[in-house]
Amino acid sequence: MLRIGILGLGTVGSGVVKILEKNSENIKNKVGTEVTIEKILVNNLKKERDVEIKKELLTDKVEDIINNSNIDIVVELIGGEQPAYDYIIKAIENGKSIVTANKLVIAKYGKRIFRKADENDVQVCYEGSVAGGLPIIRPLQNSLAANRIEKIYGILNGTTNYILTDMSKEKKDFADSLKNAQALGFAEADPSSDIEGYDAAYKITILSSLAFERFVDVNEVYVEGIKDIDIEDIELAHEMGYVIKLLAIAKNSSEGLDVRVHPAFVPEDHPLAMINGTYNCVYLHGDAVGQVMSTARGAGQMPTGSAVTADIIQVAKDINHNQREVQRMDSFLESNVIKIDEIENSFYLRFEVKDEPGVMAHIAKIFGDNNVSLASVLQKQKENPVVPLVFITHSVREKDLNQSLAKIKKLDDVIEIKSVIRVENNI
Numbered sequence: 001m002l003r004i005g006i007l008g009l010g011t012v013g014s015g016v017v018k019i020l021e022k023n024s025e026n027i028k029n030k031v032g033t034e035v036t037i038e039k040i041l042v043n044n045l046k047k048e049r050d051v052e053i054k055k056e057l058l059t060d061k062v063e064d065i066i067n068n069s070n071i072d073i074v075v076e077l078i079g080g081e082q083p084a085y086d087y088i089i090k091a092i093e094n095g096k097s098i099v100t101a102n103k104l105v106i107a108k109y110g111k112r113i114f115r116k117a118d119e120n121d122v123q124v125c126y127e128g129s130v131a132g133g134l135p136i137i138r139p140l141q142n143s144l145a146a147n148r149i150e151k152i153y154g155i156l157n158g159t160t161n162y163i164l165t166d167m168s169k170e171k172k173d174f175a176d177s178l179k180n181a182q183a184l185g186f187a188e189a190d191p192s193s194d195i196e197g198y199d200a201a202y203k204i205t206i207l208s209s210l211a212f213e214r215f216v217d218v219n220e221v222y223v224e225g226i227k228d229i230d231i232e233d234i235e236l237a238h239e240m241g242y243v244i245k246l247l248a249i250a251k252n253s254s255e256g257l258d259v260r261v262h263p264a265f266v267p268e269d270h271p272l273a274m275i276n277g278t279y280n281c282v283y284l285h286g287d288a289v290g291q292v293m294s295t296a297r298g299a300g301q302m303p304t305g306s307a308v309t310a311d312i313i314q315v316a317k318d319i320n321h322n323q324r325e326v327q328r329m330d331s332f333l334e335s336n337v338i339k340i341d342e343i344e345n346s347f348y349l350r351f352e353v354k355d356e357p358g359v360m361a362h363i364a365k366i367f368g369d370n371n372v373s374l375a376s377v378l379q380k381q382k383e384n385p386v387v388p389l390v391f392i393t394h395s396v397r398e399k400d401l402n403q404s405l406a407k408i409k410k411l412d413d414v415i416e417i418k419s420v421i422r423v424e425n426n427i
């Protein structure tokens with residue numbers, strides 16, 4: 001019999017308990033022995049739970065799990081940075097393998113955690129940390145291992161994908177769609193980590209580290225969220241044959257890694273443009289396999305519970321058969337993320353300008369002087385002296401674009417630079 005200790009009995013913890021209970025026979029067959037829950041750590045012992053659980057299994061003392069010699073696997077599902085990180089390290093030092101869905105801890109401290117696990121000859125599995133029910137960590141480690149992964153594009157945050165889909169379909173502004181997402185339970189009361197792009201940044205940090213065999217530093221990943229996306233941009237994108245998505249991007253080149261999260265124009269006939277609502281998607285390119293795309297619900301009790309329980313089964317199977325899956329993180333190189341200023345991209349730009357002759361010439365001259373070449377221009381008519389002017393640039397270095405925008409901002413006939421959004425034409 002293998003005994004596990006679970007830290008946290010919230011959304012995901014309850015899902016794991018339900019799956020372990022419901023599929024216990026099947027799991028026993030897969031592992032070769034029974035997997036039982038020894039203890040579960042919670043904050044509040046008196047809280048009503050949405051899963052049936054014997055009272056004596058619950059504890060509010062973490063030592064009952066991480067110092068418990070009966071327990072082989074610790075499943076960390078309390079979330080956040082601390083005390084989750086300390087608990088993981090202490091459990092590893094006590095010889096326990098770890099299963100976690102904590103993207104923040106793995107993205108920030110993965111290097112230390114994996115090294116500590118190697119020193120103590122235990123495993124760390126984290127399938128649930130990226131895109132909930134979508135299998136991507138183990139495929140990168142195993143099924144795609146023969147490939148050099150060249151690039152990854154992900155829609156890795158269900159909350160923002162729901163909001164952008166809702167804005168686009170219902171023609172609502174950002175604030176209304178956010179409220180709607182909160183009412184439906186798709187966005188948290190404090191949605192900042194989702195809408196500011198940090199949640200997706202943790203996830204692409206984890207994926208790029210694994211895919212490119214480098215410990216990518218999350219602090220070097222460029223992050224921009226969706227709260228400035230205007231319904232007018234969504235409609236103009238549509239008119240030009242694009243859909244706006246919050247993309248998490250990771251590309252490997254001889255100059256370094258290009259890892260970033262930001263809203264982007266995606267051609268509307270690209271499969272990523274069709275991923276709607278709370279669905280997540282990973283679209284990657286491997287040198288042998290070519291394009292691979294997978295999509296699933298990226299969060300929620302049972303999809304994430306499914307990923308976490310699969311990790312528990314894998315680790316339990318390995319322990320039961322006296323083996324340890326070697327992950328060879330010791331060969332990973334250090335982070336070498338290219339600064340966003342040096343990245344080249346095509347851009348969508350929306351300005352509000354005075355309806356006067358010569359505006360276009362002034363703007364075009366500044367672009368020309370700063371190596372920004374234009375692919376298309378769209379001037380919309382409005383019945384007032386302020387008109388929107390929209391440009392799509394050819395591929396341009398961000399530094400050059402920013403220099404030209406700083407000068408354009410100072411022009412008398414330019415009222416405001418409303419939007420600057422990257423265009424991903426070559427996904």
Ligand SMILES: NC(=O)c1ccc[n+]([C@@H]2O[C@H](COP(=O)([O-])OP(=O)(O)OC[C@H]3O[C@@H](n4cnc5c(N)ncnc54)[C@H](OP(=O)(O)O)[C@@H]3O)[C@@H](O)[C@H]2O)c1
Pocket residue numbers: 007008009010011012013041042043044045047076077078079080083101102103128129132298299300301304
């Ligand atoms: N929710 C999702 O859909 C989802 C998807 C993918 C990944 N994840 C990740 O999964 C992890 C868990 O998320 P969740 O949504 O299940 O969180 P949650 O619903 O907030 O549950 C957290 C649980 O941990 C317990 N807890 C928190 N801090 C504690 C502490 N210091 N000491 C003891 N117990 C503590 C809480 O106890 P009480 O119940 O007593 O308050 C609660 O049972 C996070 O890392 C999250 O990023 C979640």
